[in-house]
Amino acid sequence: MSHVFPRHSRKELPVVSRGEGPFLYDTSGKAYFDGSGGAAVSCLGHSDPAVLTAIKAQVDAVAFAHTGFFTSEPAERLADKLIENAPGNLDRVYLVSGGSEATESALKLARQYVFEKGETKRRHVIARRQSYHGNTLGALATGGNLWRREPFSPLLMETHHISPCYAYRGQKPDETSFDYGQRVAQELEDKILELGPQDVLAFVVEPVVGATSGAVPPVEGYFKRVREICDKYGVLLILDEVMCGMGRTGSLFAYEKEGISPDICAVAKGLGAGYQPIGAMLCTSEIYDVIKQGSGFFQHGHTYNGHPTAAAAALAVAKRLIDDGVAASVAPMGAKLVDELKTVFGHHPNIGDVRGRGLFLGLEIVKNRETKEPFETELAIPARLKSAAFEAGLICYPMGGTIDGKLGAHVLLAPPFIMETSHIDLIVGTLEKALSKVLP
Numbered sequence: 001m002s003h004v005f006p007r008h009s010r011k012e013l014p015v016v017s018r019g020e021g022p023f024l025y026d027t028s029g030k031a032y033f034d035g036s037g038g039a040a041v042s043c044l045g046h047s048d049p050a051v052l053t054a055i056k057a058q059v060d061a062v063a064f065a066h067t068g069f070f071t072s073e074p075a076e077r078l079a080d081k082l083i084e085n086a087p088g089n090l091d092r093v094y095l096v097s098g099g100s101e102a103t104e105s106a107l108k109l110a111r112q113y114v115f116e117k118g119e120t121k122r123r124h125v126i127a128r129r130q131s132y133h134g135n136t137l138g139a140l141a142t143g144g145n146l147w148r149r150e151p152f153s154p155l156l157m158e159t160h161h162i163s164p165c166y167a168y169r170g171q172k173p174d175e176t177s178f179d180y181g182q183r184v185a186q187e188l189e190d191k192i193l194e195l196g197p198q199d200v201l202a203f204v205v206e207p208v209v210g211a212t213s214g215a216v217p218p219v220e221g222y223f224k225r226v227r228e229i230c231d232k233y234g235v236l237l238i239l240d241e242v243m244c245g246m247g248r249t250g251s252l253f254a255y256e257k258e259g260i261s262p263d264i265c266a267v268a269k270g271l272g273a274g275y276q277p278i279g280a281m282l283c284t285s286e287i288y289d290v291i292k293q294g295s296g297f298f299q300h301g302h303t304y305n306g307h308p309t310a311a312a313a314a315l316a317v318a319k320r321l322i323d324d325g326v327a328a329s330v331a332p333m334g335a336k337l338v339d340e341l342k343t344v345f346g347h348h349p350n351i352g353d354v355r356g357r358g359l360f361l362g363l364e365i366v367k368n369r370e371t372k373e374p375f376e377t378e379l380a381i382p383a384r385l386k387s388a389a390f391e392a393g394l395i396c397y398p399m400g401g402t403i404d405g406k407l408g409a410h411v412l413l414a415p416p417f418i419m420e421t422s423h424i425d426l427i428v429g430t431l432e433k434a435l436s437k438v439l440p
Contacts (some may be wrong), residue, residue: 016223019046022416022423034396034414040210040360040414043270044320045304050323051275051316058312064094067306067345074311080438081284081318085252089262091285094298095278095306098244099268100134102279103204105139106264108300110202110236113287116294116394119234122201125157126191126235126287128164132212133204133240142204144211146405160195162187162207165218168353168405169372181222184391189229202236202264207254213402214410215355223258236263237286242279243360246270246317247327249419250334250358257357263287273317276310326417334358336421337413350439359417364402365409365435374408375380381409381438388434396431 004012015025022045034042044051058074062084065072075329079093094109096102114122127133129144140149142158144164149156163170163184167280171180192200203226209216230237239262244254251257255265264287265285268279291298304310322329338354338361343365352366365374365385375381382398389396402408415427 013087015284018048021045022419030393032306032393032429033423033426034395035268035389035413035431036395036417037414037416038395039269039323039397040248040272040412041269041272041274043247043276043417044273044317044326045315045416045418046274047139048275048316048320049271050320050324054170054312054316055275055309058309061308063309064304065308066294066303067301072306072308072311074199075310075313076307078142078311078315078318081322082267084279085322086265086282087253087256089284090261090265090282092283092288094281094283095311096268096280096302097277097304097307097310098279099240100136100139100279101268101302101410101439102242102266102268102281103134103142103232103240104136104137105281105300106126106204106283107142107202109281109283109287109291109298110264111276112299113236113290113297114201116290118136121199124160124195124200125202126160126162126188126195126200126202128157128403129161130164130166130209130212130265131161131204131206131240143212145255145401148405149402160191162191162293164213165222166209166213166216167219168355171219178221181219182225185222185225185229188226190233191401192229192233192235197233197235200233200235201408202238204238204240205285206240206244206322207258208244208357209250209359210360211397211399211412212405212414214364214399215357215360216362217355217357218258223255225259227260230263238262238264238266241268242268243414244357247321247330248358248360248414249356250331252322252327255358271317272310275317276307276313277304278307278314307423321417330358330417333417333419333421334361337361337415337427340424344428344432348435350435359413359415361413361429362410363413364392365398365411365439374403375377375440377406379440382411382424384438385411388437389430392430392434394427394430394434 272278353364397412
């Protein structure tokens, strides 16, 4: 009998035995292509020699030192690497152990920054419906997914939510995509004015929405308008790139394609590529200097901040992505994969939309392609699709509640950047067979 507390207590899972490139193997020897990178994590696959070597070397030197007493060479070098390659004016890096910690750190830094500036009334956080920013209480409160929030709602701080930029569902027939983006961006200004500009702290948003909606990219001009609104009212723009960052959408930082820069940015998942638990919060020098010249102390922290071994792993990952050009392969490989997905599913009666950027792609599953009507929730399409694909040797990431937290379904694909062209047929063909098994 197992004493592990699993994610789902009524499922028997195989035991993973090893990883090789984009494949994982269980103890029976069965191979699974990691078509979702776990949860958009394993961008370098599961056996990268450079990363493994870096981890072993760091453990031999010093595995852990608390940041209350020491900094470390890998943490310093990783921070330099990230800032060197971050477009805009991000200047400082706060290393944590994952995405939820990065979001919590961003929220608390935002509040301490305005507090030390003397703008003590600023407290309201605005995000978008159907967003996901992590599972700790502050991050969960910020997220806009009703299904995730509902059981814990009495424990959550007050937050406010506006419409997502979700053209497939929200754009009107007589509306251009640009006009649609401006319309939903205007909801941010309207909400700020409703709450009182002097009372609004931050707008938290994913550049490309991940788990809750399935790789939904923004329309052109949306984020430029968002940046203008935040600047107008002194509201901090916090970008959550935990899932879509670190090369996943075709540029190291997803916001690069929007022609803007955030005040604070959270990254994780692909930062460590799964080799060690790590995340990071990046902020501007303006924010950092207010703290430095004020209290001098960020009133926040976790035991494993700046963990040397995790930082050494992430530095090796960053070198592979940037210096070795692995991230440069994402856009061309993603274009090939999305072309094949559109060829196979572009006219499928139950696939309403094929979308995404780079190797961050989603397919929205519908009951009726013409009306966009979703399947009944009771059919449990996402769970059954996940099981069917897994049985056939493909790991993918189906989710329900795509539209409003209850209705709708999609499947997310986020394969390792090291995948080869030959793997495209494996992904698409296996997914097609799995869908045919579960769709009514």
